[in-house]
Amino acid sequence: MGRAKKVVLAYSGGVDTSVCIPYLMNEWGVEEVITLAADLGQGEELKPIQEKALRCGAVESLVEDATETFVKDYAFRAICANTLYENRYPLSTALARPLIAKLLVDAAEKYGADAVAHGCTGKGNDQVRFDVGIMALNPNLKVLAPAREWGMSREEAISYGEKFGIESPVKKSSPYSIDKNLLGRSVEAGPLEDPMTEPPEEVYEMTRAISDTPDEPEYVEIGFEQGIPVSLNGDLLGPVDLISQLNGLVGKHGIGRIDMIENRVVGIKSREIYETPALLVLIQAHRDLESLTLTADITQYKRGIEQTYGQLIYQGLWYSPLRQALDAFITQTQERVTGMIRIKLFKGNAVIVGRRSDNSIYTPDLATYGADDQFDHKAAEGFIYIWGLPTRVWSKSVNS
Known part of the structure; x- marks a missing residue:
């Protein structure tokens, strides 16, 4: 049973997203699939990817150059926030997902689609980022995730695609994602x-x-x-x-x-x-x-x-x-x-x-230990007395 008539699919040109095109049409009854490839400065030539989507059955193949938006509106905000997931990872991949979600939603509105789709599996983070991002931007838009539901191995997905003229990888694919x-x-x-x-x-x-x-x-x-x-x-x-x-x-x-x-x-x-x-x-x-x-x-x-x-x-x-x-x-x-x-x-x-920095609040004549020192050392004694008073009172009470 079809879940939607016109779908905008996030497209990378890989096996899963390519197979998604005939799968959506033949298994889920989708009438038109529009693909969208986002150029976020990955350095790839996207023209072959655009052409491949059409060969796989897409009625239209979009390529959106959003590199500057990606840096200005996403990366720079993350830098201002010094974001490091688990104190190590600066979220280079994660930051791309809300932007891609927005591009999908915008395209769905422009082309009158009633759903968007992606090729994420059920184990990764990206399915969460896409689904939640899309529902936040347009809660009435359906989100389809064929690769999360079809239950095919990579080999089976390649075989499925071959039935609809999608070429299998010419060489042994890399073991890495x-x-x-x-x-x-x-x-x-x-x-x-x-x-x-x-x-x-x-x-x-x-x-x-x-x-x-x-x-x-x-x-x-x-x-x-x-x-x-x-x-x-x-x-x-x-x-x-x-x-x-x-x-x-x-x-x-x-x-x-x-x-x-x-x-x-x-x-x-x-x-x-x-x-x-x-x-x-x-x-x-x-x-x-x-x-x-x-x-x-x-x-x-x-x-x-x-x-x-x-x-x-x-x-x-x-x-x-x-x-x-x-x-x-x-x-x-x-x-x-x-x-x-x-x-x-x-x-x-x-x-x-x-x-x-012209806005520096580092003050050399207070920080220095040299002759230019302007810090009032005598004031430290009174400060320490007041600062340590709660600790002193507590210590007396437990040791009395």
């Missing part, structure tokens, strides 16, 4: 499913092995305006160019690799390999600039906000009212986060070696 965009790459599956297996160099693309990195350090100066990165080494750059150039610069020095066991939304653990060279360094630099320009209570309180913000992104709740409320707090804190951070790149390490 890879997702890529401008912000980074995520790699899983195959031999990586054994937590004791060291990732082979073949899984990496954006970062060099330490043995192949330069033998001399390189310095980069990153400029921020109100929390947003705007320049590299004094050159003002657009959002996409800045991320792209910094990826190359940082990756050349072997910086940006993450190998972690993470907790998926659906309750299972997975072993993930990430490459996020620019994003990791930008968060590191941004957090350091905040330490120079924000008061102690704001930076300390903001850490809890950042953890919650990262969880919301990872768990598919980008369009939740809580994230929007947290944005208001974060945006206000960024008003003074303007300045420059100097970073030394060398052999897999990005070390902050300098920082400067």
Whole structure:
């Protein structure tokens, strides 16, 4: 029985999303499938993907270039929030999902579709991110997930597709599952499913092995305006160019690799390999600039906000009212986060070696131990007496 007549399908050109096209039409009675491939700066030529969708039976094949939107409206917000899921992963893949969900919903409205679809399985995080994001943007739109329900193995899916003229992979497919965009790459599956297996160099693309990195350090100066990165080494750059150039610069020095066991939304653990060279360094630099320009209570309180913000992104709740409320707090804190951070790149390490801001609240004549010291040392005694008074009273009561 058909669940919808016209469907917009998130399309990658892979086996699952290609098979989804004839499956939706022949098994679920869909009359028209429109595919949508999102260009988020992954560096792939999307014209062949667009043409493949038409060969697989799509009535229309859309390609949306949303790279700049991806950086400005998603990545930069995450940088301002210093988001690191489980204190390690800067959410390069997770951040793409709410944007793709929005593109699907917009296309469904434009073309009069009554449903959208994706090729996610039932074990991953992306099904949650797509489904929840779509229902937040348009709760009346149906969401179809054929690969979550068809019960076919990869081999069976290939055989099913061949019946409808979908060519099977010419060469043996990679054992890895890879997702890529401008912000980074995520790699899983195959031999990586054994937590004791060291990732082979073949899984990496954006970062060099330490043995192949330069033998001399390189310095980069990153400029921020109100929390947003705007320049590299004094050159003002657009959002996409800045991320792209910094990826190359940082990756050349072997910086940006993450190998972690993470907790998926659906309750299972997975072993993930990430490459996020620019994003990791930008968060590191941004957090350091905040330490120079924000008061102690704001930076300390903001850490809890950042953890919650990262969880919301990872768990598919980008369009939740809580994230929007947290944005208001974060945006206000960024008003003074303007300045420059100097970073030394060398052999897999990005070390902050300098920082400067016109909004700095670091006061040299109070911090110095030299002759210019303006701090009133005598005032410390009274401060300590008052500060420690509750502890002193408590100690007397328990030791009396």
